[in-house]
Amino acid sequence: MHFKYKDVLTPRQHVLESLLKLRYISQELIALNLRLILQNWRRPSQLFAGILQPLMWLVLFGALFQNAPVNLFSSNTKYGHFLSAGIIVFTAFTSSLNAGLSLMFDREFGFLNRLIVAPLTSKESIIYSSALFMSVFSILQVILIIYACAFLGNGIINNNGLLLITLIIILITLGITTLSLSLAFILPGHVELLAFIVVTNLPFLFSSTALAPLSFMPSWMQIIASLNPLSYAIETIRFVYQHDIYKLNSIMIETIWRHWTLQEVILLFIFIDSVGIYIMKRFLLSKFRG
Template sequence: MSVTPKSDLNWQPATSPQVSIDTNNNFFGDLVQETLALTRRLFIQLQRRPSSLVAGIIQPVMWLVLFGALFQNAPKGMFGDTTNYGQFLSAGVIVFTAFAGALNAGLPVMFDREFGFLNRLLVAPLASRFSIVFASAIFIISQSLLQAAVIVVAAAFLGAGLPDAAGLSAIALIVFLLALGVTAISLGLAFALPGHIELIAVIFVVNLPLLFASTALAPLSFMPKWLQIIATLNPLSYAIEPIRYLYLHNNWGLGSVVMQAPWGSVTFGGAILILLGFAFVALLSIQPQLRRTLA
């Protein structure tokens, strides 16, 4: 009779590092594939119904034309160093268009909830249900960057000028950070609110007040003190002022002062950091809701 050594009784198969690496690679590969497939679905929907994209481009261009003409005869220097109000307004229109588009990011998810498609995705064998959120974010941010590019071109034709290549890259970064933060908030609301009526109500309530409580249409010096304080708490102002500075100055840097807030000077780099913090806080704040819904 053979006796099994005691050491053999406690033997367990060793986990191969290669197996672990392959598992991780498969997970990330599946996650990327799922995200791309869901993103493609959203772009197909947009291709079939392009009216939302077209309206999202036509409306801000009309703002540039009509508001620019409205204040065309304003005294020079009334709006700072700008040569015309259209140049001053361009930054506000770029930012507000990105903001409005990102604020609507939760509507497709909400409609998927109401039509039952989201439930089908939740019971599907996905590598990660967070691919649903990633796809929506990629779609909305891509759309915001496209709209911003069209507005920059339209503003150039209307006499606002055109920043250099580095300036255009900075505009893209600013739009990306703002759209990322607002998209996160909108997606969080889409999973938290009971229906699309409530989400649309929130959008209507938030949209215009944040526009008028920012520096999109007028500089801080035009505002009463209480509104100046609100405008400097508004993340839109920290996206508008750096872009406006790019339109007015050929030489710029991270240390360039872009806004004189009631509490002190705001530099270009400081505004970028505030937008980065806004996006980080927005992403962090929706994590509990996403985990309850998607986990």
């Protein structure tokens, strides 16, 4: 009869062992995130591009439709106000799509193999550190875009609205980041990953409500926009810009088949993120444990 080490531990020792393991994992996450911070500090072009690109979209598209009637896109909103929510969401979306690039380069240069064979308490820290870094990175970008929108006169939000936008951005970033990190293992190289990012970005942009409301779209495109999860995030943030008071049962978006409340939108993104994390743990993290 064989006994395992954990079989002879008391409940208190189990708790102490779990706390010690959690401490080591947190140290690993901090160390791996510091490495990612140093990478971006030495190559700040990614940070500048992530800020300049949405600002260019905001300024150019806002100027393109600045003389449009006020009620062209909604009953009481100018196009600059209407566009701000779409720019905020796609800032986080684009950054999250790029999350797998650093992991792909580590894989191609052989550094990922060194991390895998390193004496880490949890190999999953390699994945979770990238997801954590990208979430913080996206939030910082979005905060800058929000202040830029306010500076351009495209709306000011209160503290509660800022917290809700932060929650939505975290939920978006987590789901897209898990997809990008998964592709960093599935695709053969960074060329294919870059091609996927380029091909994916614009279709998701134009098939959402970022640039125009559902009522402006043909019926077939309304179906696609209603299936696009980014539309739900955009309309939620747009609602926050237009209303100071909202509840969990407030209607955020009216799709072609039903109305969605704030609570349902949040649950939808939690479900999408849960599926993405499950797939990543099931098919990718098994490589670390093998």
